[in-house]
Amino acid sequence: MRIRATVAAVSGALALSALAVPTAQADGSAASTYRADVAKVKEAARSAASGRSAFSTAADEEPMPYKLNASFSNFKIAKTVKLGTTGQVSVPLSFTLTHGAEVDITADDFLIDAYIYRGSFNTATTASENELYGEDFATCTATSATAATCKGDIDIYLGEDAEILNSQAGTWRAAANAVALNGQAAPGGDLDITKVGFAEKGGLATTLLQRAxxxxxxxxxxxxxxxxxxxxxxxxxxxxxxxxxxxxxxxxxxxxxxxxxxxxxxxxxxxxxxxxxxxxxxxxxxxxxxxxxxxxxxxxxxxxxxxxxxxxxxx
The missing domain is CATH 2.60.40.730 (SOR catalytic domain)
Incomplete structure (x- = not known):
């Protein structure tokens, strides 16, 4: 699904589990529980990347998430995607998540986003009309105590409410991020962003979105x-x-x-x-x-x- 603003950039949040998908993560509605909070974390981290020191919590700076011990690799997505004028196209993707033993990837509020973007990574333009996400959660399987294989989709909608423009045909790059909310998104509570872990990486792969x-x-x-x-x-x-x-x-x-x-x-x-x-x-x-x-x-x-x-x- 195309998200046109930074604060909504997690509507395609992909959830991760270990050997099985927890009920809350298996249901697409669970994403809505965390979207707003995850968007705040993502925006804060990107703001830091655009000028301030990332993951800083110094008194004279805005609160930042801490650096989550997680990384992404082996990202696979179709080299080319042919898009007509109507309907929905789901583009499968997969990648490997490597994380520290202290990171609880089975937590209901541990979330993974995988998406594609145009332009430079971590810029204002990246976070607006130039990102495409998946509609539903990914399913992930632990391969060891510190690694998991994840699968998901990028969902592209065409037609009268098209989520892509002619000018955006061409090369798109893949990215992924992980957010450990650590219970900070509890209903009725304030989000202490300094207690939230965040990791993100762009340039993981490329794909061509082509006009059919x-x-x-x-x-x-x-x-x-x-x-x-x-x-x-x-x-x-x-x-x-x-x-x-x-x-x-x-x-x-x-x-x-x-x-x-x-x-x-x-x-x-x-x-x-x-x-x-x-x-x-x-x-x-x-x-x-x-x-x-x-x-x-x-x-x-x-x-x-x-x-x-x-x-x-x-x-």
């Missing part, structure tokens, strides 16, 4: 006499997350390929560019029965795609 593309092809006339001219048209479009539709992808190189009937290999005949509206049009000579297709290699922001082949009957 579509490609068509049509070879005419059909049938055609050998040696005559064939006109091959098509169109390259891509998801417009802002307008919730597909629009033409302008001035992109696209390969025209041909596969002779009875064979399995396509050969590139030529490369042409789309028009300002994404249209494609070129001509070739008819040589034999076979299949034409257009092939787009993709870009950082847009997924690759092959058009469904169109058969041409040569007499």
């Amino acid at each position: 593309s579509k490609l068509t092809v049509n070879a005419t006339p059909e049938p055609v006499k050998k040696g005559k001219t064939i006109t091959v048209t098509g169109k390259l479009t891509r998801a417009n997350w802002d307008a919730v539709n597909y629009g033409g992808y302008a001035t992109q190189p696209v390969k025209l390929q041909f596969r002779k009937n009875g064979t399995s290999t396509y050969t590139t005949i030529k490369t042409i560019k789309t028009t300002t509206r994404g249209d494609l049009k070129t001509t070739v000579k008819a040589t034999a029965d076979g299949f034409f297709r257009y092939v787009f290699a993709g870009t950082t922001t847009t997924s690759p795609v092959n058009a469904a082949a169109d058969f041409i009957d040569v007499k």
Whole structure:
């Protein structure tokens, strides 16, 4: 789920357990119990990272959480994610949590966030429109007294209430944090942030969020006499997350390929560019029965795609 403000940045909090998931952590509603308090801890730690000494509790500075003995590694997430214009896409992720023996990861108020972000880590922009979280808790399994393997999702919503903009297509980086509230978030109590442990790390992995593309092809006339001219048209479009539709992808190189009937290999005949509206049009000579297709290699922001082949009957 996309969170657009620092104070709400934990709505996708991922909970951790040891050998089993405690009831409070297994229920997604448990996240709401701690979100506001975790957001305060996270904001305080990020504020420190942006200028003050992190985890300081000096009298002349704002209260800071103490540095939690926890670290993150082996973060795995899809290298590319293709996003259309509607629905929800859940992107699985996993990582290893290593922690000190004194850290009780089975506590109901020990929470883990895993998320992806754009731009620099621990900045004001990172904490606003440039973070994507999971909707539910992760499930984690202890592999030793000081390590656990965690799994979760990044949930991305598209459509009229899209949580991602066209301008945000491209490279995103992965991060994770752990918060030990240590009972400080008890109902009706004041949060003593100095008694809360916090650990966070960015740059754990990268993923490409790409605008999904579509490609068509049509070879005419059909049938055609050998040696005559064939006109091959098509169109390259891509998801417009802002307008919730597909629009033409302008001035992109696209390969025209041909596969002779009875064979399995396509050969590139030529490369042409789309028009300002994404249209494609070129001509070739008819040589034999076979299949034409257009092939787009993709870009950082847009997924690759092959058009469904169109058969041409040569007499």
